[in-house]
Amino acid sequence: xxxxxxxxxxxxxxxxxxxxxxxxxxxxxxxxxxxxxxxxxxxxxxxxxxxxxxxxxxxxxxxxxxxxxxxxxxxxxxxxxxxxxxxxxxxxxxxxxxxxxxxxxxxxxxxxxxxxxxxxxxxxxxxxxxxxxxxxxxxxxxxxxxxxxxxxxxxxxxxxxxxxxxxxxxxxxxxxxxxxxxxxxxxxxxxxxxxxxxxxxxxxxxxxxxxxxxxxxxxxxxxxxxxxxxxxxxxxxxxxxxxxxxxxxxxxxxxxxxxxxxxxxxxxxxxxxxxxxxxxxxxxxxxxxxxxxxxxxxxxxxxxxxxxxxxxxxxxxxxxxxxxxxxxxxxxxxxxxxxxxxxxxxxxxxxxxxxxxxxxxxxxxxxxxxxxxxxxxxxxxxxxxxxxxxxxxxxxxxxxxxxxxxxxxxxxxxxxxxxxxxxxxxxxxxxxxxxxxxxxxxxxxxxxxxxxxxxxxxxxxxxxxxxxxxxxxxxxxxxxxxxxxxxxxxxxxxxxxxxxxxxxxxxxxxxxxxxxxxxxxxxxx
Amino acid sequence: xxxxxxxxxxxxxxxxxxxxxxxxxxxxxxxxxxxxxxxxxxxxxxxxxxxxxxxxxxxxxxxxxxxxxxxxxxxxxxxxxxxxxxxxxxxxxxxxxxxxxxxxxxxxxxxxxxxxxxxxxxxxxxxxxxxxxxxxxxxxxxxxxxxxxxxxxxxxxxxxxxxxxxxxxxxxxxxxxxxxxxxxxxxxxxxxxxxxxxxxxxxxxxxxxxxxxxxxxxxxxxxxxxxxxxxxxxxxxxxxxxxxxxxxxxxxxxxxxxxxxxxxxxxxxxxxxxxxxxxxxxxxxxxxxxxxxxxxxxxxxxxxxxxxxxxxxxxxxxxxxxxxxxxxxxxxxxxxxxxxxxxxxxxxxxxxxxxxxxxxxxxxxxxxxxxxxxxxxxxxxxxxxxxxxxxxxxxxxxxxxxxxxxxxxxxxxxxxxxxxxxxxxxxxx
Numbered sequence: 031x032x033x034x035x036x037x038x039x040x041x042x043x044x045x046x047x048x049x050x051x052x053x054x055x056x057x058x059x060x061x062x063x064x065x066x067x068x069x070x071x072x073x074x075x076x077x078x079x080x081x082x083x084x085x086x087x088x089x090x091x092x093x094x095x096x097x098x099x100x101x102x103x104x105x106x107x108x109x110x111x112x113x114x115x116x117x118x119x120x121x122x123x124x125x126x127x128x129x130x131x132x133x134x135x136x137x138x139x140x141x142x143x144x145x146x147x148x149x150x151x152x153x154x155x156x157x158x159x160x161x162x163x164x165x166x167x168x169x170x171x172x173x174x175x176x177x178x179x180x181x182x183x184x185x186x187x188x189x190x191x192x193x194x195x196x197x198x199x200x201x202x203x204x205x206x207x208x209x210x211x212x213x214x215x216x217x218x219x220x221x222x223x224x225x226x227x228x229x230x231x232x233x234x235x236x237x238x239x240x241x242x243x244x245x246x247x248x249x250x251x252x253x254x255x256x257x258x259x260x261x262x263x264x265x266x267x268x269x270x271x272x273x274x275x276x277x278x279x280x281x282x283x284x285x286x287x288x289x290x291x292x293x294x295x296x297x298x299x300x301x302x303x304x305x306x307x308x309x310x311x312x313x314x315x316x317x318x319x320x321x322x323x324x325x326x327x328x329x330x331x332x333x334x335x336x337x338x339x340x341x342x343x344x345x346x347x348x349x350x351x352x353x354x355x356x357x358x359x360x361x362x363x364x365x366x367x368x369x370x371x372x373x374x375x376x377x378x379x380x381x382x383x384x385x386x387x388x389x390x391x392x393x394x395x396x397x398x399x400x401x402x403x404x405x406x407x408x409x410x411x412x413x414x415x416x417x418x419x420x421x422x423x424x425x426x427x428x429x430x431x432x433x434x435x436x437x438x439x440x441x442x443x444x445x446x447x448x449x450x451x452x453x454x455x456x457x458x459x460x461x462x463x464x465x466x467x468x469x470x471x472x473x474x475x476x477x478x479x480x481x482x483x484x485x486x487x488x489x490x491x492x493x494x495x496x497x498x499x500x501x502x503x504x505x506x507x508x509x510x511x512x513x514x515x516x517x518x519x520x521x522x523x524x525x526x527x528x529x530x531x532x533x534x535x536x537x538x539x540x541x542x543x544x545x546x547x548x549x550x551x552x553x554x555x
Numbered sequence: 556x557x558x559x560x561x562x563x564x565x566x567x568x569x570x571x572x573x574x575x576x577x578x579x580x581x582x583x584x585x586x587x588x589x590x591x592x593x594x595x596x597x598x599x600x601x602x603x604x605x606x607x608x609x610x611x612x613x614x615x616x617x618x619x620x621x622x623x624x625x626x627x628x629x630x631x632x633x634x635x636x637x638x639x640x641x642x643x644x645x646x647x648x649x650x651x652x653x654x655x656x657x658x659x660x661x662x663x664x665x666x667x668x669x670x671x672x673x674x675x676x677x678x679x680x681x682x683x684x685x686x687x688x689x690x691x692x693x694x695x696x697x698x699x700x701x702x703x704x705x706x707x708x709x710x711x712x713x714x715x716x717x718x719x720x721x722x723x724x725x726x727x728x729x730x731x732x733x734x735x736x737x738x739x740x741x742x743x744x745x746x747x748x749x750x751x752x753x754x755x756x757x758x759x760x761x762x763x764x765x766x767x768x769x770x771x772x773x774x775x776x777x778x779x780x781x782x783x784x785x786x787x788x789x790x791x792x793x794x795x796x797x798x799x800x801x802x803x804x805x806x807x808x809x810x811x812x813x814x815x816x817x818x819x820x821x822x823x824x825x826x827x828x829x830x831x832x833x834x835x836x837x838x839x840x841x842x843x844x845x846x847x848x849x850x851x852x853x854x855x856x857x858x859x860x861x862x863x864x865x866x867x868x869x870x871x872x873x874x875x876x877x878x879x880x881x882x883x884x885x886x887x888x889x890x891x892x893x894x895x896x897x898x899x900x901x902x903x904x905x906x907x908x909x910x911x912x913x914x915x916x917x918x919x920x921x922x923x924x925x926x927x928x929x930x931x932x933x934x935x936x937x938x939x940x941x942x943x944x945x946x947x948x949x950x951x952x953x954x955x956x957x958x959x960x961x962x963x964x965x966x967x968x969x970x971x972x973x974x975x976x977x978x979x980x981x982x983x984x
Contacts, residue, residue, distance in 0.1 A: 056804035346858075404850070407854060415864045
């Protein structure tokens with residue numbers, strides 16, 4: 031039994047407002063709410079709602095025989111929640127029928143798989159969580175942003191526990207092979223791979239209304255006729271489409287909705303095909319072979335590679351700069367930073383910076399609010415510069431109390447110094463005694479450290495020299511050292527460790543160290 | 556003494572430095588008791604007439620059948636509008652203008668000779684048409700007004716000045732604010748060059764805005780040195796209130812380029828110097844404010860050097876934004892390859908921003924409290940920027956003395972020198 035596997039991609043980015051140099055460091059609001067709302071409303075009304083209705087009717091009519099799958103990015107879900115809640119409800123009703131599979135993908139429709147495996151995994155997890163929260167189902171099949179796939183990405187996806195992944199049936203990876211079979215990942219054969227039948231998919235997405243095309247117009251019967259021409263041994267026809275094809279890229283007036291209304295009926299009455307979803311196909315079909323994809327492929331443009339998003343200097347710089355923040359951002363527990371981190375990753379920002387206009391200019395211009403890739407880059411970099419400042423400045427919990435404690439610390443050091451000084455003036459012979467006294471004072475303070483919070487310690491030690499710390503902590507218990515050490519700034523800590531190391535190596539005697547403290551204290555007056 | 560002055564723009568409707576300079580000069584002349592009739596191609600009605608009587612050339616009608624005017628046509632030739640004549644357009648605008656230009660070129664002659672003509676007074680597609688029309692009107696206006704001297708600013712108005720002189724026999728002074736070589740490097744528009752050369756040859760005196768320009772006028776146009784006088788520009792004292800409460804929003808030092816992003820302004824050298832500074836100290840931000848035909852190239856270069864997070868573009872700045880930009884700046888750089896004068900550094904200094912200027916700028920002849928480097932010396936430029944960012948004593952000195960210095964550059968003084976030029980040619984007559 032042959033299958034048709036419909037998969038629809040739903041995504042909307044948070045487009046940036048005009049963000050100027052003067053805003054950097056001052057204004058942290060990056061998004062064009064009016065524009066985003068307008069587009070979401072338009073797409074919901076022209077595409078999501080009417081098309082969902084059609085699918086709902088098919089499910090009502092054909093029951094379990096009619097199945098489709100969707101992937102909806104986290105950003106699209108968020109925007110529907112904000113601007114078109116009725117669209118979310120509509121998708122919920124579809125999922126509730128049990129005939130609609132929701133696929134996993136990256137939360138932000140990001141290119142993280144190409145750059146940062148850790149971020150990739152974080153986003154996939156975040157997306158699955160969001161899908162479960164909104165639709166009550168846990169995704170089991172995976173599709174990456176823009177169907178980007180390589181052997182390596184597939185292997186990582188397999189490690190995350192997915193059984194099947196979707197990608198483009200690009201000519202240059204298939205060669206003479208047909209996309210209409212189940213394949214397997216070349217590194218980890220446990221991951222099954224479904225390949226998009228780009229000819230039949232593009233007949234709908236790109237050529238449906240193209241009147242210069244000899245096959246125009248396509249009717250459901252004609253399309254089924256093409257399906258029937260496929261070699262009967264082949265197992266599955268993967269039709270992977272942008273959901274906005276219906277009503278947005280192909281307007282209602284082209285007849286696209288009528289086509290979709292008629293298609294299932296024509297399939298059932300004129301062919302052997304049934305509808306299926308990736309998860310069901312993964313259970314049913316065995317891979318015919320591994321598919322070798324050493325370099326990333328995608329479903330975009332003639333090249334079916336990633337050059338729509340990466341490759342020119344504008345794209346590469348902004349992309350690299352963004353991902354250089356990953357490590358830091360993941361440690362920051364701040365919902366605003368996390369939100370912007372997601373939104374800034376969406377692949378669309380890099381798509382707007384694409385300079386290869388000629389073959390796919392029309393698609394690139396769609397929904398693009400920038401007059402040129404240069405403007406897209408300038409605006410994005412201004413936003414990113416502000417975001418970088420925020421990430422850089424983010425020091426959880428210390429900032430507020432710093433001043434006070436630094437003051438206390440330095441007062442104490444002065445006090446010890448002054449006392450030692452008085453003693454010295456009285457009789458230089460008694461100097462050592464005074465210093466000893468000073469040391470005795472140091473120890474209790476450090477004892478108090480045991481009871482201080484990390485934040486306070488951080489403040490206290492911020493202004494102390496590494497040398498002082500080494501001396502002060504030389505006889506301290508390991509517990510105390512452990513309490514202080516993590517709170518040092520990176521530079522001080524390094525210096526501290528170097529000094530400690532140096533001391534061990536040179537095996538300085540205790541007297542020498544005491545001498546150092548003496549010198550330090552002397553230097554204070 | 557009465558002066559008939561031909562200009563192309565007048566505040567507040569200005570696109571470049573020419574209108575500002577004309578305004579300052581006329582105000583200075585008024586202080587010395589001179590009367591100025593100022594002709595502009597298009598008046599909007601809200602121009603300041605405190606120092607001049609404004610004549611709107613769009614309101615002047617001509618009799619197209621008059622032989623003298625018809626014969627003038629022979630000398631006004633049709634010229635293609637090239638990118639360099641249009642001083643302030645971005646890359647997209649340029650494409651658009653070129654396109655319009657191709658469409659518009661046909662009926663050129665008939666429109667110039669129409670009875671009434673509405674000037675745009677801009678630097679657009681119809682520039683050559685407007686220049687030709689302006690010249691036609693020059694003589695017509697000259698017969699209708701009473702004056703002693705004709706003064707024409709830049710090539711756009713030279714033909715009008717020459718026509719007025721031919722009609723009335725009054726002495727002509729032409730003012731060279733920028734030569735074709737400053738606008739276009741070596742790839743000059745020969746038609747514009749010819750207008751400039753003829754204007755200067757016909758003039759009784761040529762005023763240049765710097766010795767640099769004077770030298771070009773003598774060397775490249777073959778004008779008699781005795782006829783050429785340098786009068787440096789000045790700057791209007793700021794009448795704007797300080798930006799109250801304006802706070803710089805970034806921690807880093809801000810280094811600014813502000814001007815047209817075109818070849819002769821040397822934007823490339825600014826980008827390369829920025830790279831050198833950022834290698835040493837990442838805590839500096841660079842800003843390139845303005846637009847022009849080299850903008851995209853600069854953006855691509857910045858991306859290639861991977862410094863887009865520290866090097867920002869603002870596009871064309873209007874009104875308050877220029878003041879805001881200065882208020883945010885710690886260093887201003889003008890790396891011009893060729894700058895007849897260069898008024899922007901003076902504006903920066905007036906806003907307490909220390910400046911680095913190229914030695915190839917006219918303004919460097921008169922400024923003491925500015926760091927001067929050769930435009931090609933990116934190491935020197937980087938050094939100067941780094942020094943002004945890090946050594947407070949240096950920047951504070953420049954700010955303090957720079958402000959005094961700029962305040963002493965008054966249009967009144969420049970106007971005095973212009974008046975002396977008038978006196979001489981008037982006496983000779």
